Amino acid sequence: MGSVSVPGNADTLFVAFLRHLRAKSYEIQRTDSTQRIVRFVTPASNGEATDARFSPMRDSTKIEAQGVRGGMAALIMGLSAVREMLAARDSTSAAKP
Numbered sequence: 001m002g003s004v005s006v007p008g009n010a011d012t013l014f015v016a017f018l019r020h021l022r023a024k025s026y027e028i029q030r031t032d033s034t035q036r037i038v039r040f041v042t043p044a045s046n047g048e049a050t051d052a053r054f055s056p057m058r059d060s061t062k063i064e065a066q067g068v069r070g071g072m073a074a075l076i077m078g079l080s081a082v083r084e085m086l087a088a089r090d091s092t093s094a095a096k097p
Contacts, residue, residue: 001066002079006086010036010056013063017052020085039068042077050078 006013014036021028027041029049036054041047049068054061063082067074 001064002075003062003064004079004082005057005060005062007060010054010061013061014038014054016089017054017063017082017085020088021081024081024084026081040078040081042074042081045074045077046071048074050074050081052078052082 014033018028018031018038021038021040024042026043028038029041030039031037037051039049039051041049045067048071051066051068053064055064056062065075065078065082067078
């Protein structure tokens with residue numbers, strides 16, 4: 001399992017991540033908005049799904065990703081999808097006056 005902690009609200013980041021996955025046309029297999037968990041497949045994950053969980057931690061969010069079958073490709077691609085979403089979010093907020 002890999003994880004990263006980022007500033008921001010867990011619900012907001014979860015919704016933004018779902019939007020990011022849809023925009024990239026990644027396969028979303030399951031979502032649980034109450035627990036803030038999404039299972040998805042990226043094209044480079046060798047067909048293995050990744051679970052991503054968004055957990056609130058005071059004024060930040062811990063994002064954990066893990067390949068469903070424990071595969072490294074799914075873990076790496078899952079964390080890459082998180083990184084892409086965060087980079088897009090940061091570039092959008094930096095562009096605002």
